[in-house]
Amino acid sequence: MAMETPPPAAAPHFLFVVSAVQGHINPARRLAARIMASEPSARVTFSTAVSGHRRMFPSLASPEQEAVDAAGVSFIPHSDGYDEGFDPKVHGTGNYKARAHAAGKETLSAVIAVLAARGRPVTCMVYTFLVAYAPHVARAHGLPAVLYWIQPATVFAVYYHYFHGHDEVLASCANDPDPDAAVHLPGLPPLKSDALPSAVSITSPEHHYYLLLDLLRDLFAALDEELTTKVVVNTFDALEPDALRSVPQFELVTVGPMVPVDESSPSNTDLFRLDDTKAFMDWLDTKPARSVVYVSFGSLLQMNKRQEEEIRRGLEATGRPYLWARKRAGEGETFDSAADGEGRAQGMVVQWCDQVKVLSHPAVGCFVTHCGWNSTLESVTIGVPMVAVPQWTDQPTVAWLVDACMHAGVRARLDGEGVVERDELQRCVETIMADGDAATGVRAQAELWKHRAEEAVALGGSSERSLRSFASGP
Incomplete structure (x- = not known):
């Protein structure tokens, strides 16, 4: 009896969900472009908040219009509830999470539905760390979600340990006036207080940057709930060998350094006015x-x-x-x-x-x-x-x-x-x-x-x- 030939696997379609910050957009665009170059059958759709999309493509007829860059990456925005841009001095930080989560879940789900209706169903979501609603949307649609960590692997490891039982010792070291104070974390060399990311020093919700710590907490809670343990990291093996092995619960996949291939690279975004x-x-x-x-x-x-x-x-x-x-x-x-x-x-x-x-x-x-x-x-x-x-x-x-x-x-x-x-x-x-x-x-x-x-x-x-x-x- 002849065996049936299985249908060909669908071409991968990655949906990148990225906060509207230049330092997040650039490494994400670069990864998107390299995926397209590395795998000709792959599609990439890039979705940032409306405020960022407008600044990336100021000549569009409407701010929500889809755009395509020279690398073949498509751009469709979603709303984070702050379409004119988030300004903590104007909006405050107390309601940011709830407003962004509600708007982001609804509008990002709509983007996924629109892509499916256009015959481009998403097969994987890739997201950066300030869009805490992204993995929840992926889970609701049955999609694998992969974090793209755009900071050093060492920072990922420190945050992981902070949110898994080492918060007090990290905060104590970070706030210790002794410049030789150091903390010992699993798999990492001793880190002095001036080598620690500043968020671990925050001990009060009244702190000016507490929102950052709160969003990181949500991120690592979401990672604990994900079925996939893969995290894509913008670093390379020779640079951070210890850190890449220090969180065995996750497979840290190095794809960096993500820098422009050349000066004319379409994966380089400037949200600010360039001088001559x-x-x-x-x-x-x-x-x-x-x-x-x-x-x-x-x-x-x-x-x-x-x-x-x-x-x-x-x-x-x-x-x-x-x-x-x-x-x-x-x-x-x-x-x-x-x-x-x-x-x-x-x-x-x-x-x-x-x-x-x-x-x-x-x-x-x-x-x-x-x-x-x-x-x-x-x-x-x-x-x-x-x-x-x-x-x-x-x-x-x-x-x-x-x-x-x-x-x-x-x-x-x-x-x-x-x-x-x-x-x-x-x-x-x-x-x-x-x-x-x-x-x-x-x-x-x-x-x-x-x-x-x-x-x-x-x-x-x-x-x-x-x-x-x-x-x-x-």
């Missing part, structure tokens, strides 16, 4: 190799006036040319008032810039960074050594990875107000930019990690193999 690219690139063209200090503290941080002044004075004191991407720069401001001995402007201040293009320029020799994970991975893959000035959330842990693990940069000491003072900034920049053995060693380590990152994503590399396996169907 030609102006600052022409300026960089006039500078010698590895002579420029590039400074950026990311898309979220609002730097206070004292920190701005300390950075400006510290950069001036180095005597080196600098390019500073500073969101609060005054309208029309171009060059800083500082000048060299011949009267030429020493630094250029811009509102926002194409960071990958800047870091790739041969004139850039040092990156003063807040240690956002996306910025750090971009710097690692390009081989630019860093001055780490972490502020909050995962950044202290990232600074620890840069300084103590990779030795691809130096960590600045902050004062009691969390400010890096001018003398300390000058010291750190000179440690990297000078001609001594210390600078040579840091630059050599940055080059080493650049090659390790390249190996991970090259054909047959650890991240490339994991991505290819995931793209064929989780």
Whole structure:
């Protein structure tokens, strides 16, 4: 009796659900594009909140209209209840979770239904960590849901242990005034208080950032309920081997570093106004190799006036040319008032810039960074050594990875107000930019990690193999 041939398996269709924050959208778009490139039969639909969708595609006839990028990824928004954007100063944080959960569940379910009606049924949901309603919607539709962790694996491990019995010891260490205080977690090396993500220090619901801790708690509670134990992580095996094995309850799948393939990559989103690219690139063209200090503290941080002044004075004191991407720069401001001995402007201040293009320029020799994970991975893959000035959330842990693990940069000491003072900034920049053995060693380590990152994503590399396996169907 002839056996019946089973029907062909449906092509995988991934629905990405991503919060409307640039630091989440970019690594998610990059993963979506690489899935499409790795598995030609796969589809990817990308859904962020209406507020983010509008800023990504401002020329659409209607804010809810579907868009398709050059990588073939489709974009359909859903509502999180804040279609004009969430502003904690205006809306407060007390009602955010309930409003976002209710609106997100309803509108995301509608997106899934619309895709099915169009003959594109979703086979897997991939979500980032601030859309706590996503796994609940996936479960209601019988879909596997896979978390895409866009921070270091070490941070995932710390949070996991925090929500599984180690909250008190972590909070105690994080708030200990002794700089040598350390916590010992299963599978991880001892972590001092300044290597812990800031959320574990929160002990009161009145804390300004308690909402972040609350959303993380919901996330890990949802993970405990999921049937799948796979978590996709934007890191690579050589960088965090201990952390990747420290939570055996989950299979942490490395697919990073997720950075733009090239400058024209469609997977790079800027939700902020870019300054004239030609102006600052022409300026960089006039500078010698590895002579420029590039400074950026990311898309979220609002730097206070004292920190701005300390950075400006510290950069001036180095005597080196600098390019500073500073969101609060005054309208029309171009060059800083500082000048060299011949009267030429020493630094250029811009509102926002194409960071990958800047870091790739041969004139850039040092990156003063807040240690956002996306910025750090971009710097690692390009081989630019860093001055780490972490502020909050995962950044202290990232600074620890840069300084103590990779030795691809130096960590600045902050004062009691969390400010890096001018003398300390000058010291750190000179440690990297000078001609001594210390600078040579840091630059050599940055080059080493650049090659390790390249190996991970090259054909047959650890991240490339994991991505290819995931793209064929989780």
